[in-house]
Amino acid sequence: MEKTYYLDAVAHGLKELKDEIPNIQKAIQQGEKQAETRDGIIDTINEMCDALQLACDLISSEVSKCLIDFNQVNRDSVESLKGFFERTATKFSDPALRVLLHDGKVCGQLHALGDRFCQPFSNESTGALSFWENIRTLLTRSNAMSDALNGLHEGELHYLQSIQDFLREINNMAEATALSAAPPDQMVKEGEALCARLREKREALLDQIREIRIEANACIGQLH
Numbered sequence: 001m002e003k004t005y006y007l008d009a010v011a012h013g014l015k016e017l018k019d020e021i022p023n024i025q026k027a028i029q030q031g032e033k034q035a036e037t038r039d040g041i042i043d044t045i046n047e048m049c050d051a052l053q054l055a056c057d058l059i060s061s062e063v064s065k066c067l068i069d070f071n072q073v074n075r076d077s078v079e080s081l082k083g084f085f086e087r088t089a090t091k092f093s094d095p096a097l098r099v100l101l102h103d104g105k106v107c108g109q110l111h112a113l114g115d116r117f118c119q120p121f122s123n124e125s126t127g128a129l130s131f132w133e134n135i136r137t138l139l140t141r142s143n144a145m146s147d148a149l150n151g152l153h154e155g156e157l158h159y160l161q162s163i164q165d166f167l168r169e170i171n172n173m174a175e176a177t178a179l180s181a182a183p184p185d186q187m188v189k190e191g192e193a194l195c196a197r198l199r200e201k202r203e204a205l206l207d208q209i210r211e212i213r214i215e216a217n218a219c220i221g222q223l224h
Contacts, residue, residue, distance in 0.1 A: 006151055006162035007052065007208040013145035014045070014215035020141045021222040027138060040135040042220050044113065048152070049216045051109040055163065056209040058104045062091055063202040070191050081187040085178035088194065092171040094164045101160060110159060114152030166205075170198060 024041070028034050066088050074080040090096055101107050117136045140146035151158035177190040 002204060004162050004166040004205065004208060006148075006159040007056075007205075007212060009144065009151065010048065010052065010148045011208065011211045011215055013142055013148040014212065014219055016142040016144045017139065018215060018219045018222065021219060023141060024138050025223070036131070037134055037138070038223055040131065041138060042223055044116075044135060044139065045216050045219055047109065047113050048148075049212055051106055051113070052159070052212060053209050054104060054109075055101055055106045055159075056205045058100055058106065059097075059163065059167070060202050060205060062100065063198045066091060066198055067195055070195050073191075075188050076184055078184055078187065081184060081191065082178050084191065085174045085187075085194075089171050089174035089178055092167045092174065094168075094171075097164050097167065098160060101163070107160065110152045114149060117149050117152075167201065170194070170201065173197065 028037050069084055069087065073084045116132055117139075136149075139149065173190075173194050177187060177194070180187075180190075182190065
C-alpha cells in the first residue's frame, strides 16, 4: 500500500468541498450569523487537518527513530540486529500504533470532531445544535467530505485502521527477519531494504498531509 487511504479520502473531500464553496458562500450570505458560520467551517477544516498533521508527525518521528536505530546497531552481531528488527516490529504493530495516536492526543481530537457532527446531543454540541447542524449541512454538500467526517466518528474503522494498514508491511518485514536464522550480512541487507521502505512510507505520508493542507488552505482562502 503506497498511500494512507483515509488521508487520500480527506484530500478528495477537500477538493470536492472547494468546488462547492461558491454554493456554500451563497447559502451563508442568505443565513443569519454569517461570520460565525464561516468561522465554524474554517475551524472545522483546520481542526481536522491539524490533528491529521499531528498523526503524521508522530509516525514520521517513529520512522526517523528506527532509521537512527539501524544506523547505530552493531552489524556484526546477530543478537543486536535481531533486537533492531524486534523493536521495529513492535513499534509498528497495530497495538503500538493505536497507543501512539491515543497518547499523542490525535484520536481524542478527531473523535471529538466526529462527535460534533455525528452525535448531535453529545456534550460537544449540546446548546449549539442549530449552529453545528448548519455547518454540517454546508460541509456535507460534498459527499466525500461527508464520508471523511463520518470516518472520524468511526475512527477505529477508518483513519486509525488506514494508518495501521499503511504500515503493516513494515511490521511484517521486521517480524519476518527477527524470526529468521539469517547470518549477519543477510540481516544487514534486510535492514537496508526495510529502511528504504521506511523512508518511502515517511515521504508518502508527508506528501499526503502536504496535499491536504494545500487543499484546506484553498478552501479557507475562498471562504475569507
